[in-house]
Amino acid sequence: MRRLFIFLLIVAAAVSCQRQAGHGREPVRLVYDIAGGSDAHGAAVLAASGSPQSSGEIFLAGSPVYTRLLASHFLECDIFDNVRGRDWSDGLRDFAGETFSCIEDSSFSPYGRFAASPDSLRELAVRYAVAALDTHCNVSVYDLDGNAAKVPAKILVLSDPWLLLDGKFDIDTLFTLTGASVPVVSPQKLMFDSVLAGEKKAFNVGIICDSTYAGTGVYPELFRRSCAEHDVIGARCTEGSGDLFSFLQAYMESGHQETLDAILVDDLSLDMEVLSGQLSAIRNFSREESMLYGKFISPSLAIIDACGLTMKECYRILRSRSLFTHRIAQPASRTYVVTPRPWADDMQFLLIPSENVQNQHITRRY
Secondary structure, three states, rough: OOOHHHHHHHHHHHHHHHHHHHHOOOHHHHHHHHOOOOOOOHHHHHHHHHOOOOOOOOEEEOOOOHHHEEEEEEHHOOOOOOOOOOOOOOOOOOOOOOOEEEEEEEOOOOOHHHHOOOHHHHHHHHHHHHHHOOOOOOOOOOOOOEEOOOOEEEEEEOOOHHHHOOHHHHHHHHHHOOOOOEEEEHHHHHHHHHHHHHOOOOEEEEEEEEOOOOOOOOHHHHHHHHHOOOOOOOEEEEEEOOOOOHHHHHHHHOOOOEEEEEEEEEEOOOOOHHHHHHHHHHOOOOOOOHHHHHHHEEEEEEEEEHHHHHHHHHHHHHHHOOOOOOOOOOEEEEEEEEEOOOOOOOEEEEEHHHOOOOOOOOOOOO
């Protein structure tokens, strides 16, 4: 009878998650296995580390380049006045004393390969979450039991856009079913919410992304889902790469005539000060760029940086939930490497500190 009661609770919570997420789909089987206890390891991890502690670390999971660049921005971040929490640089690192742990996955990424089998990526994302919350990792490729201690996550950042498309919904559902309260942050969700969730909507949006993502369809699909989530009808987006001038030149050459309401930037290699300077040049009637691109820029257009939104959101979470470590130290980072678990047929992997794999051969699944 008790098992039946627990099962019914899981089903009811899953239905609630589906309605809130608006995806109209069920989570992957692994979510039910962990929530129901048949995946004993995952269930134990969620039970032990589901509540964030100030002593925890901020985990970033995804493709190596994206995750590494995002971590570097966090280490240098100085957006806030650390005493009052206001948006005002005070010359001090905002995340002083914090450690950013990168789950860099070069074994399964790039994730575009999962476009035809999204459930595999969804399962992988759930395993990232369990690995981030775990208090153990693997010493080497020969340690299948996980004999090295690690600090669990107090925030999980899903750095890659594919993980928002296929993965965050499943992690959110798992955390709802198990009562876990570790925040899960997506730069791309914050980016789209910034122009679609408020009272003032942006109906013609430009997206500047890394060239490796342009044309894969991931950003248009995320935009479509975000419009559906926020009941926005008639909005459209155009993706591209490069700086602002390059993006607008391609926008013009493609035959677009509509004025852009906002430009979203999800390319971590771009300097936002440079982009802001280019926008100022376009608005300067004494510059040639004003004549070339001015008609595509609305008077109220803003350039919105996914990275900046992510750092602000994590800072807000740490401050509002009293999760800062309050250690007097520079922010630090560490890296974990993902490698497929030997003899496993699904998306199981080993999580190994990077310093332990420099002289070891890692067998890739693909």
